[in-house]
Amino acid sequence: MELDWRPLHGQARGMSLRAFAKVRNKVRIVVDRNRRRFHRMRQFLAYLPAMSIDPRHLLARSFPVIEHAYSLRDTALYALGLGLGADPMDGGQLRYVYEGQDGKSLRAMPTMANILAYPGFWARESDTGITWQKLLHAEQEIHIHAPLPASGRVTGATRITGLWDKGPGKGAFLQQTRDITDAASGQLLASVVQLSLLRGDGGFGEGGSAGAPPAAHAMPEGAPDHVCELATPAQLALIYRLSADLNPLHADPAVAAAAGFARPILHGMALMGVAAHAVLRTVLDYDDTRFQGMRVRFTAPAWPGDTLRTEMWVDGNTVSLRTIAVERDVVVLNNSRVDLR
DSSP, X not given: XXXXXXXHHGGGTXXXXXXXXXXXXXXXXXXXXXXXXXXXXXXXHHHSOOOOOOHHHHHXXXXXXXXXXXXXXXXXXXXXXTTTTSSTTOHHHHTTTOOOTTSOOOOOOGGGGGGTTOOOOGGGSGGXXXXXXXXXXXXXXXXXXXXXXXXXXXEEEEEEEEEEEEETTTXXXXXXXXXXXXXXXXXXXXXXXXXXXXXXXOOOXXXXXXSOSOOOOOOOOSSOSEEEXXXXXXXXXXXXTTTSOOOGGGTOHHHHHHTTOSSOOOOHHHHHHHHHHHHHHHTSTTOGGGEEEEEEEEOSOOOTTOEEEEEEEEETTEEEEEEEEXXXXXXXXXXXXXXXX
């Protein structure tokens, strides 16, 4: 960038042109020297390794308790964001999107626990030390301790429950758990467990959790006992985001393209909800009182508009499942399960 000396000419009256030129040249030398120093420093910093996270700080990190009030409208909108109600003549689906003539018949989808009292994307806060741009959502798990009310007020208490180093250049696994409690009665309703891969934060060494992250759920061999195909509308992510994650990756084509995707992708937790719907529809005949928990492992993005085929293997009170995007023949959920009562 060339300096503009014109404003100084009026202030240089009484100074000879030779003296003015001498001062100008000295200033240029100083500016050029500092500019070179700045570029050298920037190059030096680019080669420095990223600051390692502090595992002890993360494991002891406190989170504010989140209070969340929600209505029948919120509960129905959440279910619509999973594709329920696509067949308005199906009484099973209507249970989750229509309150009935008595105004009291609406049911909450068990996976709605995922969005209640959510603490937000706290990993990008400066005190964490996490390279949040390289964080991947690996697994999601819910445990239903009591039926979720169709409307109410709940609190969510989040804590870090695991941090495992995979080694330099290999990343780390971080597990967070959120307990959701009815604000009026104090009853524990659900626990939500999220496992994230911190791709840019491995190699911190000591201070993490003992042992290893939870092993993947083992899938049965042989043909599935049940198969359920559910078509998803092209606008599904636009509906789901009104209940939960407003990340433009799921709505803005330009943002999706910048992230390397051909189009906005479906939320991972919406995908989990679609798979839960498949189990409710096929195995439980929409009796959600038997739905005790669910654990999924994300293996590839799903697109709004995909036909999602969920394959299910039933063994007692465990339903193992895998979900495939039919048109692209891509496995989007694997090593997943639903636990029944």
